Amino acid sequence: xxxxxxxxxxxxxxxxxxxxxxxxxxxxxxxxxxxxxxxxxxxxxxxxxxxxxxxxxxxxxxxxxxxxxxxxxxxxxxxxxxxxxxxxxxxxxxxxxxxxxxxxxxxxxxxxxxxxxxxxxxxxxxxxxxxxxxxxxxxxxxxxxxxxxxxxxxxxxxxxxxxxxxxxxxxxxxxxxxxxxxxxxxxxxxxxxxxxxxxxxxxxxxxxxxxxxxxxxxxxxxxxxxxxxxxxxxxxxxxxxxxxxxxxxxxxxxxxxxxxxxxxxxxxxxxxxxxxxxxxxxxxxxxxx
Amino acid sequence: xxxxxxxxxxxxxxxxxxxxxxxxxxxxxxxxxxxxxxxxxxxxxxxxxxxxxxxxxxxxxxxxxxxxxxxxxxxxxxxxxxxxxxxxxxxxxxxxxxxxxxxxxxxxxxxxxxxxxxxxxxxxxxxxxxxxxxxxxxxxxxxxxxxxxxxxxxxxxxxxxxxxxxxxxxxxxxxxxxxxxxxxxxxxxxxxxxxxxxxxxxxxxxxxxxxxxxxxxxxxxxxxxxxxxxxxxxxxxxxxxxxxxxxxxxxxxxxxxxxxxxxxxxxxxxxxxxxxxxxxxxxxxxxxxxxxxxxxxxxxxxxxxxxxxxxxxxxxxxxxxxxxxxxxxxxxxxxxxxxxxxxxxxxxxxxxxxxxxxxxxxxxxxxxxxxxxxxxxxxxxxxxxxxxxxxxxxxxxxxxxxxxxxxxxxxxxxxxxxxxxxxxxxxx
Numbered sequence: 095x096x097x098x099x100x101x102x103x104x105x106x107x108x109x110x111x112x113x114x115x116x117x118x119x120x121x122x123x124x125x126x127x128x129x130x131x132x133x134x135x136x137x138x139x140x141x142x143x144x145x146x147x148x149x150x151x152x153x154x155x156x157x158x159x160x161x162x163x164x165x166x167x168x169x170x171x172x173x174x175x176x177x178x179x180x181x182x183x184x185x186x187x188x189x190x191x192x193x194x195x196x197x198x199x200x201x202x203x204x205x206x207x208x209x210x211x212x213x214x215x216x217x218x219x220x221x222x223x224x225x226x227x228x229x230x231x232x233x234x235x236x237x238x239x240x241x242x243x244x245x246x247x248x249x250x251x252x253x254x255x256x257x258x259x260x261x262x263x264x265x266x267x268x269x270x271x272x273x274x275x276x277x278x279x280x281x282x283x284x285x286x287x288x289x290x291x292x293x294x295x296x297x298x299x300x301x302x303x304x305x306x307x308x309x310x311x312x313x314x315x316x317x318x319x320x321x322x323x324x325x326x327x328x329x330x331x332x333x334x335x336x337x338x339x340x341x342x343x344x345x346x347x348x349x350x351x352x353x354x355x356x357x358x359x360x361x362x363x364x365x366x367x368x369x370x371x372x373x374x375x376x377x378x379x380x381x382x383x
Numbered sequence: 384x385x386x387x388x389x390x391x392x393x394x395x396x397x398x399x400x401x402x403x404x405x406x407x408x409x410x411x412x413x414x415x416x417x418x419x420x421x422x423x424x425x426x427x428x429x430x431x432x433x434x435x436x437x438x439x440x441x442x443x444x445x446x447x448x449x450x451x452x453x454x455x456x457x458x459x460x461x462x463x464x465x466x467x468x469x470x471x472x473x474x475x476x477x478x479x480x481x482x483x484x485x486x487x488x489x490x491x492x493x494x495x496x497x498x499x500x501x502x503x504x505x506x507x508x509x510x511x512x513x514x515x516x517x518x519x520x521x522x523x524x525x526x527x528x529x530x531x532x533x534x535x536x537x538x539x540x541x542x543x544x545x546x547x548x549x550x551x552x553x554x555x556x557x558x559x560x561x562x563x564x565x566x567x568x569x570x571x572x573x574x575x576x577x578x579x580x581x582x583x584x585x586x587x588x589x590x591x592x593x594x595x596x597x598x599x600x601x602x603x604x605x606x607x608x609x610x611x612x613x614x615x616x617x618x619x620x621x622x623x624x625x626x627x628x629x630x631x632x633x634x635x636x637x638x639x640x641x642x643x644x645x646x647x648x649x650x651x652x653x654x655x656x657x658x659x660x661x662x663x664x665x666x667x668x669x670x671x672x673x674x675x676x677x678x679x680x681x682x683x684x685x686x687x688x689x690x691x692x693x694x695x696x697x698x699x700x701x702x703x704x705x706x707x708x709x710x711x712x713x714x715x716x717x718x719x720x721x722x723x724x725x726x727x728x729x730x731x732x733x734x735x736x737x738x739x740x741x742x743x744x745x746x747x748x749x750x751x752x753x754x755x756x757x758x759x760x761x762x763x764x765x766x767x768x769x770x771x772x773x774x775x776x777x778x779x780x781x782x783x784x785x786x787x788x789x790x791x792x793x794x795x796x797x798x799x800x801x802x803x804x805x806x807x808x809x810x811x
Binding site for chain 2: 194197198199200201202205217222223224225226227228229239241243244258260261262263264265266273299303304305306307309310311312313314315316317318319320321322323326327335337341345348352354355358359360361362363364366367369370371372375378380381382
């Protein structure tokens, strides 16, 4: 049995997995672990071993780019067993003689890994949606604005999720701080620093009250669907959303607001005012259909 | 009036438009630009209100002053609602300020009709022009257009926006005559026809361009139909939707269940339709667009409205039990799509897996299929349903919800969380 301890990154896993595969070590003989859960594991191989010659002519060791993308996404998950599951799937596609295994959504390994990747993709999508920037500073000479945001993703997605913000907000400077890692953009480079344990941003943005006005006004109290809201915006995100503090009251008052509408006396129709355009509408012939 | 109060009035005035999509735009972003913004991926919902609707765009009216008298609309001239009006600059700042804080994907701008259709259209266009040309905004812009506006102005709107739309509101002219006397179905369809030509022309010009591509034009149009404000049946709503989608290649038809408004009209029904009716229409719409169904299969002569208790595919299957059971290991894709409980994604997974293996019931569990719904209708390598079960009178009752007190008495079953996720993904 081999115990492999890696940094919790896709690149680290790929490097070790490639070596083990070339060496021909079957997945059941490897115990994977990462430094995030096992900071120092006595007796484990932590440094990459020197490259070994490939095993004698065997099946092709190439895998599809679709698998590498899937593995890159899955690596951002935090389930301890993901490294081993990825190596097993890699093995099965190459030395295991099942090159088609990714086509089998019915296969438990595939199902498991696709489930992890799906959760990571969802987390990335929610980060794109729920990050809220606050204006921190404006450069007096250039007028360039610096925004900062605090977000708490479920998984280690900061490097995967932040290129999106770079494209969208190229013309402003920004930082996104999270417990796992922080991303910073200065107009030319995106760089990363270690995570911060707590949200250091105390002041709310001057636009937040106006945003809450919008959130409150766009809501239709006559069609309450709390479950539909929560399945898309689970409560765990609420504490960092400036608008979420309104939700409880909006729900609580919706019934009485609707009743008020139903109790309102119906308004009679008012005759059309004198207006040349309305007159012209009445005279306009209907187009041929 | 301060900006906060204006926003309150003009967002409230815009909320009855259900359209929220921010997807399907041409890929663009802000790299190398002085502005902000990007589009082109899947749309993003930046928040959700307790009505279950997503908040994706800043959806406001230019003004809620309106010449028209559409009786389902809070902004009609007969309503006593307080009136307000944004300046174009106010909307531009709101859009940019909200966008930079990542509250929104862009702007959805509509307006009450003031003076004339052309005048109103010009106001709406001036906002989009400022955003695009003065502030280099590359986020999403959806402009509501007025069918009576001149085709030249609609074309300008199309060049500035990612999506343009005209609401058909009701499926028949009789309904419009009663509830929206200024609106005309034929004029609306003619305008949709012009927009489709423009979109097609631009797509073709961009496809065949050898050197510089022509400037982008909106990549799609959509519309909205109101449900339950007049006597129109689901059959007539779906026929109209299908006709519009086919002729004018609409990206989406939004169905908006009529809900009580603060300024009710004497001409409107007092009682709103059950929310689930709108949901069933969306499901039926999906069956028409992605599952190969025809309108005539979803409703019947004697039942022109969709069943509120059963999803439309299941209701169809129960009326056509002779077509089942279907063998998951052999049937073609179009037959698999007809099986209740199987969505497009599940069908594609089945097709992909069965090239390498014979599917058994245990495999379906891995696919997380709703087994209770699926099993009466399928054959697998290790399972065949009893013909007596499929043909028996008891089968429909298996799918009926147990009697229960409803959360809000809208006289219909509330959609379940599965229904919600199904209507998002289109899986049935």
